[in-house]
Amino acid sequence: MRNFSICAALLSISLCGLLNADEQLSMSDSDKAMYAEMVENNPAAMDIADGEETFNRLIGEEAYAKMLGVKAKDLPKYIAGFPRFVKPAGKVVTLAQTLQMAMADRGQNVPKLESKEIVTMSAYVKSLANDQKTNIDVKANKQMKEMMALGQAVFEERRGGRGLSCNSCHSPDIVGSRLRMQPLPDLGAKETAAAGTWPAYRMTQSAMVTLDKRMQQCMKNALLAEIPLGSKEMVALEVYVTNKTKGNAIQIPGLKR
Amino acid sequence: MRKVIMLGIATLLGAADLSSVIESPDATAILLKDALPAPKMYTMPEGCITDNSAAIARGKYIFHNLNGKETKEPAPEGLVKILPNGKEKQYGNCVACHNIEGAKGYGNIGPDLTNYKPLYMDNGVRNAQFVYQKIADPRVDNAQTHMTVNLANGLFTEREVCDLASYVASKK
Numbered sequence: 443m444r445n446f447s448i449c450a451a452l453l454s455i456s457l458c459g460l461l462n463a464d465e466q467l468s469m470s471d472s473d474k475a476m477y478a479e480m481v482e483n484n485p486a487a488m489d490i491a492d493g494e495e496t497f498n499r500l501i502g503e504e505a506y507a508k509m510l511g512v513k514a515k516d517l518p519k520y521i522a523g524f525p526r527f528v529k530p531a532g533k534v535v536t537l538a539q540t541l542q543m544a545m546a547d548r549g550q551n552v553p554k555l556e557s558k559e560i561v562t563m564s565a566y567v568k569s570l571a572n573d574q575k576t577n578i579d580v581k582a583n584k585q586m587k588e589m590m591a592l593g594q595a596v597f598e599e600r601r602g603g604r605g606l607s608c609n610s611c612h613s614p615d616i617v618g619s620r621l622r623m624q625p626l627p628d629l630g631a632k633e634t635a636a637a638g639t640w641p642a643y644r645m646t647q648s649a650m651v652t653l654d655k656r657m658q659q660c661m662k663n664a665l666l667a668e669i670p671l672g673s674k675e676m677v678a679l680e681v682y683v684t685n686k687t688k689g690n691a692i693q694i695p696g697l698k699r
Numbered sequence: 700m701r702k703v704i705m706l707g708i709a710t711l712l713g714a715a716d717l718s719s720v721i722e723s724p725d726a727t728a729i730l731l732k733d734a735l736p737a738p739k740m741y742t743m744p745e746g747c748i749t750d751n752s753a754a755i756a757r758g759k760y761i762f763h764n765l766n767g768k769e770t771k772e773p774a775p776e777g778l779v780k781i782l783p784n785g786k787e788k789q790y791g792n793c794v795a796c797h798n799i800e801g802a803k804g805y806g807n808i809g810p811d812l813t814n815y816k817p818l819y820m821d822n823g824v825r826n827a828q829f830v831y832q833k834i835a836d837p838r839v840d841n842a843q844t845h846m847t848v849n850l851a852n853g854l855f856t857e858r859e860v861c862d863l864a865s866y867v868a869s870k871k
Contacts, residue, residue, distance in 0.1 A: 509717075530717040539721045546720035555722050600838075601733040603789060605848025611808075616845060620806040622795045665789065667733040673726035 477697075486565070486643035486650040486695035493566030496559050501544045506567070509547045510540065521567060522574035522692055525681050527585045534589045536677055538564040538652070555671040561652060565641040569694040576638050576692060578684045586681070589674075593682025596675050603665030608657075608679075611664070630686030637684035639696030646699055653680060656698075738838040739851045743831040747861040748868050753777060758866025761859060762799065764790040789854060791863060796846070800871040808845055816868050830864045 497506075507514040511529055524537045531543060541563050542552045553559045580590040600607040611621060617628040629636040640653035651659070654676050658668045669676045749755075756775040764770040767780030767787035774780050782788050794802045796809035819825040832839055835850035849855050855863075 531721060532718045535721060539723075542721055543717040546717060552720045552722075596730075599730075600735050600848070601730070602735075603852065603854055605735045605838075605852050605854075610845045610847075613845070616808055619808045621808060622806045623804045624806075626808075667729050669726050669729065670724040672722040673724050675726045675730065677723075 480643070480645070480697055484643050484695050484697055485648075486641065486697075489562045489641070489650045490566050490569055490695060492558075493562030493564070497541075497563045497566050500550055500559075501541070501548055501563075505548060506540075506544050509544050518571045518574050519577065521571040523577045523579060524568075525589070525677055525684065526578065527583050534585050534677060534681065536564075536654070536672075536680055537567055538654075539672060539677075541567065555654075561641070561650070564652065565650060565694060568641065568692065571692045572694055574692050576635075576684060576688050576690055578637075578681065578688055580681060580685050589678045589681045590685065592675065593678035593680070593685075596669070596679050597682050601666055602661070606664045606666065608660065611660075629683055630690075632690055635687045635690035635693070635696075637680075637687040638690045638692040639694070639698070641694060642696030642698045644698050650695060651698075653683070657683070735848060736851050738842070739836050740839050741832055741835045741850065743828050743864075744857060744861065747831060747857075748827045748865050749861070750869065751865070754862045754865045755869045757859070758862035758864070758869075761791045761855070761863055762793040762866055763802065765792040765795075766790055791847070791849065791855075793863070799867070812867055816870060820868060827864065827868065830867055831860060834863050834867075835860050 503514050503517065507517050509530060510520065512520045521537065524540075525534050527534050528540060528543075530547075531539065535543075538555050538560050541560050542555070545552045555561075580586050597608040597612075600610070611626050612629055614628070617626055617631075619626055627634045627636070637653060640656055641650050642656075643649070644651045644656075654671050657676070657679055658671075660666075661668045669679070753776055757778050760772075760775050760778060764772075766789045767774070767782075769787075770780065770790070779788050793799075793809075794805040796806045798805040798807065798811040799813055799815075815825075820827075820830075829840075833846070836848050837844040837846040838848065847854075849863075850857065850860050
């Protein structure tokens with residue numbers, strides 16, 4: 443009971459996950475203070491500031507908007523709809539992939555999706571859409587429909603060392619059950635808002651982590667082979683998971699266990 | 700007008716160029732290699748479920764632990780922590796989903812297996828073959844199961860599945 447009221451006070455299921463992972467049913471005052479401090483002062487704000495500096499130096503909002511074929515003032519709403527079909531890509535892409543395109547468009551060397559530049563820039567660019575509602579449209583066109591269907595198939599495919607799928611732990615009928623002491627989050631719920639809150643600072647890793655990386659971490663833990671960043675299947679997973687959080691506000695950087 | 704057409708051409712050219720700079724590796728081979736064999740029905744081997752204490756000790760160890768790297772306690776006779784290839788041996792981590800006698804930090808995705816024998820086996824609700832099949836490949840009696848597959852995918856050997864079944868069915 444005490445645990446429950448603390449969780450409610452913390453406003454976030456992911457934080458409640460942290461205290462359960464410690465196999466404690468209540469949280470010490472010093473831990474509570476640490477979470478409160480991080481909520482106020484998210485360490486990933488530094489990565490976002492880095493991303494802003496890099497983005498303004500190498501690309502810039504005007505050039506980025508032009509490359510995407512939208513007006514700069516419409517960027518926030520447009521960004522809130524990723525992954526989406528982008529004409530100059532000819533396919534459905536993530537924000538991170540549009541930054542690779544923008545770098546090439548500006549005549550720059552194209553960094554890897556893993557690179558600090560792309561990771562911090564994509565966090566910054568996504569933060570331009572803060573407070574916008576996630577507005578992905580999985581029926582917008584044939585490409586999005588295909589990616590949504592592929593994403594669902596990848597999400598539900600049992601595979602790997604233990605024959606698990608994402609759905610084994612994230613299907614609606616077991617949300618809220620515990621895996622060991624960890625409550626299983628509802629990826630679409632307002633408190634989790636999975637797509638709207640990544641990139642997030644992950645306390646257990648002391649680093650900012652992107653959504654695709656977070657999904658790779660689930661794969662690794664559950665003995666599923668890791669799907670590479672940027673692959674069609676990974677983008678499709680991002681489409682599928684993002685669609686679960688449609689309508690939830692974007693709040694970057696998130697703070698997670 | 701002319702300018703607009705020029706811009707249009709530039710955009711078209713740009714489009715072709717930009718698609719090629721996007722990092723987009725092919726994951727088909729990775730997923731193919733990671734695929735799970737079709738659900739498989741098994742017949743429990745002769746003498747599988749036993750009250751042999753070494754077998755039960757192995758089953759217990761596999762049930763409560765995740766893998767050889769995370770586990771502090773030494774492995775019981777007949778089990779290793781590190782495989783010949785240097786990788787850690789994977790165990791069942793069954794407590795992630797099931798409570799059972801003495802479980803610490805257990806989850807509740809699966810049913811509580813405490814007192815399994817008196818509650819379910821002695822009265823014939825469940826039999827040894829059911830327990831064996833459930834652990835070996837739970838998809839056979841429940842296509843939508845959230846449980847792990849343990850034999851059909853080669854995670855464990857037949858004997859290890861018997862060790863697990865012996866532990867679940869043992870008096871504790």
